[in-house]
Amino acid sequence: MKHKLVIANWKMNGDFSSNFSLLKSIVAFADKPQNTQIAVCPPFVYLSQVYDLLESSPIALGAQNVGFAEKGAYTGETSASMLQEFACQYVLVGHSERRTLFKESDEHIAEKIKLAVAHNQTPVLCIGETLEERASNETQTVILSQIKTIIDKVGSEVFKSVVIAYEPIWAIGTGQTATAEQAQQIHALIRAYLRSLEPILFDEMTILYGGSVNENNADELFAQNDIDGFLVGGASLKAASFEKICFAG
Numbered sequence: 250m251k252h253k254l255v256i257a258n259w260k261m262n263g264d265f266s267s268n269f270s271l272l273k274s275i276v277a278f279a280d281k282p283q284n285t286q287i288a289v290c291p292p293f294v295y296l297s298q299v300y301d302l303l304e305s306s307p308i309a310l311g312a313q314n315v316g317f318a319e320k321g322a323y324t325g326e327t328s329a330s331m332l333q334e335f336a337c338q339y340v341l342v343g344h345s346e347r348r349t350l351f352k353e354s355d356e357h358i359a360e361k362i363k364l365a366v367a368h369n370q371t372p373v374l375c376i377g378e379t380l381e382e383r384a385s386n387e388t389q390t391v392i393l394s395q396i397k398t399i400i401d402k403v404g405s406e407v408f409k410s411v412v413i414a415y416e417p418i419w420a421i422g423t424g425q426t427a428t429a430e431q432a433q434q435i436h437a438l439i440r441a442y443l444r445s446l447e448p449i450l451f452d453e454m455t456i457l458y459g460g461s462v463n464e465n466n467a468d469e470l471f472a473q474n475d476i477d478g479f480l481v482g483g484a485s486l487k488a489a490s491f492e493k494i495c496f497a498g
């Protein structure tokens with residue numbers, strides 16, 4: 250049975266009371282799906298609450314972002330060392346919402362990855378093509394160049410600690426999922442590309458799929474050879490849906 254990683258990206262959602270009930274439900278089933286690591290990425294202000302509620306559960310804590318500098322005059326930012334104090338194991342980097350809405354550059358993404366790895370966190374590098382890029386047959390070029398750009402900036406030794414999340418931008422929050430075949434095709438491409446670059450270092454890299462994953466499509470997606478799990482937005486806010494996704498396969 251292949252190992253599965255399922256990461257909940259709550260985005261800018263939640264409050265003390267709904268976080269409490271959602272986590273109560275997730276904690277109740279979290280030790281049952283076999284070979285599955287579950288992680289939850291709440292908004293920063295709730296890290297402390299979620300950290301307390303996850304104590305002694307097998308669920309990992311993650312952050313939705315991290316600052317690109319170690320410390321200093323960066324108003325509004327949160328550093329990798331601060332996340333380390335909350336035992337954050339995963340950090341999302343380069344999510345398309347951050348690339349688009351907050352103009353996050355490849356340089357910043359690379360710095361974030363380096364800092365996260367230096368502070369014992371697994372960076373989850375989000376990549377994906379727009380609808381226009383897919384329509385003009387540029388998907389493969391876009392995806393591989395997004396990966397190559399980051400490898401060139403952080404180096405292979407750091408990059409080997411990264412988890413990749415393939416998230417077609419047209420599928421995020423739209424209800425329009427990539428078909429299992431479309432997702433598998435890109436995951437296989439990514440895996441083959443990584444192996445061609447560094448056969449030993451990149452052999453076992455985890456590649457997640459994200460983009461409108463829900464309780465109805467998770468089984469078929471996870472059945473694909475090169476899909477190692479999911480990055481889940483909307484459906485991770487509903488305990489029953491998230492549970493089915495965690496049990497997929």
Ligand code: PEP
Binds near residue numbers: 423460462482483484
């Ligand atoms: C995401 O934000 O990473 C995501 C995949 O969102 P959704 O599942 O809502 O499409």
